[in-house]
Amino acid sequence: MTQVIERGAPLPSAPQARAPRRSPAAAACVLGGAVAAGLGLGFLAVLVIVLWISSPYPDSGPGGALHLAAGLWLMAHGTELVRYDTLSGVPAPVGVTPLLLVALPVLLMRRAARLGSASGVGAGPDTEAEELLPASAVFSAVVCGYLAVGALATLYAAGGPMPADPISAAWHLPLVAVCAAGGGVWAAKGRPAGSLPGWVPAGVRRAVARPRYALALRSGAAGVLVLLGGGTVLVGASLVWHAGEVQSSFLTLTGVWSGRFAVLLLAVTLLPNAVVWGAAYGLGPGFAVGTGVAATPLGFAGAPALPRFPLLAALPPEGPGTPLTWAAAGVPVVAGLVVGWLAVRRAREVSYGETALTAALGAVVCGLAMAGLAAASAGALGTRALAAFGPVWWQAGAAATGWVLALAVPVAVGVHGLRNRPAAGDAGDAWHDSGVRELRWAVLREAALPIVAPASEAPAAAPAPGAPAAPAGPAEGEPASGGPGEGEPASGGPGEGTSASAGPVVPGASEPVDAVGDGEVPGGQGGVEAGPLAPGVVGARVLARRRPEA
Numbered sequence: 264m265t266q267v268i269e270r271g272a273p274l275p276s277a278p279q280a281r282a283p284r285r286s287p288a289a290a291a292c293v294l295g296g297a298v299a300a301g302l303g304l305g306f307l308a309v310l311v312i313v314l315w316i317s318s319p320y321p322d323s324g325p326g327g328a329l330h331l332a333a334g335l336w337l338m339a340h341g342t343e344l345v346r347y348d349t350l351s352g353v354p355a356p357v358g359v360t361p362l363l364l365v366a367l368p369v370l371l372m373r374r375a376a377r378l379g380s381a382s383g384v385g386a387g388p389d390t391e392a393e394e395l396l397p398a399s400a401v402f403s404a405v406v407c408g409y410l411a412v413g414a415l416a417t418l419y420a421a422g423g424p425m426p427a428d429p430i431s432a433a434w435h436l437p438l439v440a441v442c443a444a445g446g447g448v449w450a451a452k453g454r455p456a457g458s459l460p461g462w463v464p465a466g467v468r469r470a471v472a473r474p475r476y477a478l479a480l481r482s483g484a485a486g487v488l489v490l491l492g493g494g495t496v497l498v499g500a501s502l503v504w505h506a507g508e509v510q511s512s513f514l515t516l517t518g519v520w521s522g523r524f525a526v527l528l529l530a531v532t533l534l535p536n537a538v539v540w541g542a543a544y545g546l547g548p549g550f551a552v553g554t555g556v557a558a559t560p561l562g563f564a565g566a567p568a569l570p571r572f573p574l575l576a577a578l579p580p581e582g583p584g585t586p587l588t589w590a591a592a593g594v595p596v597v598a599g600l601v602v603g604w605l606a607v608r609r610a611r612e613v614s615y616g617e618t619a620l621t622a623a624l625g626a627v628v629c630g631l632a633m634a635g636l637a638a639a640s641a642g643a644l645g646t647r648a649l650a651a652f653g654p655v656w657w658q659a660g661a662a663a664t665g666w667v668l669a670l671a672v673p674v675a676v677g678v679h680g681l682r683n684r685p686a687a688g689d690a691g692d693a694w695h696d697s698g699v700r701e702l703r704w705a706v707l708r709e710a711a712l713p714i715v716a717p718a719s720e721a722p723a724a725a726p727a728p729g730a731p732a733a734p735a736g737p738a739e740g741e742p743a744s745g746g747p748g749e750g751e752p753a754s755g756g757p758g759e760g761t762s763a764s765a766g767p768v769v770p771g772a773s774e775p776v777d778a779v780g781d782g783e784v785p786g787g788q789g790g791v792e793a794g795p796l797a798p799g800v801v802g803a804r805v806l807a808r809r810r811p812e813a
Contacts (some may be wrong), residue, residue: 276433288396289404294380296444299375301367303339304416308614309333310528317521330423337427339364339415341435341521344425349645357425358642359652362539363534365639369443376405376447398448406448406727409440474608475621484630486598490633492542498534500542501577508576516571530573534652537574539640542633543654545594546662549653554647560588568648576583576684580609595663599670602629606675607682615676619740622675623806626667634660 308329315321315328334344335439343358396404399545413436420427449455479550502509516526540550549559552575556565563584606622634656641653 286429289400291323292375292396292401292404293408293411295375295379296410296440297407297412298408299371299405300409300412300416301747303371304333304336304412306367307335307339309459314521316526317524318517327424330420331425334366334423334427335424336416337413337420337432337436340432340439341365341369341426343431343642346425347430348424353644353646355649356428356643356686357645359533359536360639361529362535362640363532365439366739368439372405372409372440373447373450374399374698375409376444376634377451379405380451398452401451402448403446405444406437406440411439413440431643438807443750445617446773449712450764453721475624477615478606478608479621480628481623482602482671483632485605486602486625486671487627487632487636489601490542490545490594490663491538492660493591493597494538497541497545497591498537498577498595501579505577511577512571513573526573533574539636540654542594543637543655543659543662545591545628546633546639546659546666547592547595548658548662550641551651554651555650560584560591570644573692587598587636590750595666596670597662598629599626599667600674602626602667602676603671603746604678606671607678609682613679615679618675618679619672622671623668626664629667635662673745 275780294374294753298670311328311332315325323327337358338344340356341360343356344354344687346357380398416431417427417436513523513526517523541552544558544560547559549557549558552567552569553565556567558579563579563581565581567578569578602625603622607618608621637654637659638656641651641656643650644652666794673674
């Protein structure tokens, strides 16, 4: 319908652009973070309730089980718990975090951040423009929702048998949430590897953009994987070697199936810790099994006050080391070789100093990663003799850096020299250099082009033997007589660059190349003919010619 505007009435104003409404999407991200925390709490609560129901001697009611589930959820973030019901009456800290349990909140938080980053996609162009949040807003909203539930869980666990240390929860919980949410948002945005922010100095941005840093990161990560793989081999071999002690420890801890199932679950969640401890054992510093007691390849000194547990029953025997324990040093040797091999770039213009620097940076990355893993896997299981368990983080990091640095740098330099060495017997000759070889082949291809005449310049094909020759009429622009045309040689005489019995002249050849016709034996005498030869080259016209009779 047409709108009628009266005379003197004000004109309607143009429609203003509607401000984007981001509050629904932000609320959805906050709710997603809270749901991620709730799912982790619910999973552990169901597991603890099942174990409590199946236990023949429960220590507390269902409320105590739920409080314990909240404490375990906080422990999965690295928070230290406090145990008050001790024989001495002194509160004992429990700081060894099962690393497998950490995967639960990390995966849930990462999934919540990815879903929050993808909110609004597929709902139409207008909805997407209004509800799709930037990465910083998604990150902040998801972290806020997660930490809100974490604060409530900390308050709830304070009334249970193993409350969380408030100071430890105040920084462990945000650390895990921030790292997991950042990884989820980064993955949702396509894993961008863009430059640093604008406030970073330009020199630093240019330096970080160099390929050496990405290569050092990859080679250092490969070294960490090799160390962890070696730790897995050491732990598995020790469990098999002490299979009798491990079985006896597992069976004597409890006689009911629910208790044995709980012990098995705890041992499985602590297996990644044992792998890190095995890697630290191969590096040399080893790991502590109590205050003043350390297990190293050189020996196991001290009198450890260890509780009965299947994983602790697989420790090496007390006393000095043996050649079997010294063989654990092969783990960091292999890691150093792998880092040195992967730190070499395949570009020929890279210098030896650049290759050595890349290998050294890979060793630093490997050392930092091992230090972080050692710190995360260690902790206290009590007071006095049980106050220290696991590797010392700075010793494990320094040993990993030293081993890899001592091996990776010479290996990288050697591999770089082998890849860029000249061919055998051609030292000082640039004939086998890749650039010269490409130029040489280009020149040979250009020289071989005139051998085959182009189709547009080729003369008419000769008639087959025994067939009547077609009368050759005068071409357009040529005289009707049989004499030679302009620029054309006389009949029977050789033309420019050709002869009566020869083909085109190859550049660099002293004599012309004979053209071989279809059905003629090359080099034959007396006009002896044979069967047809192989078909010609695709895209070129093969001319059939006969030798003149003698």
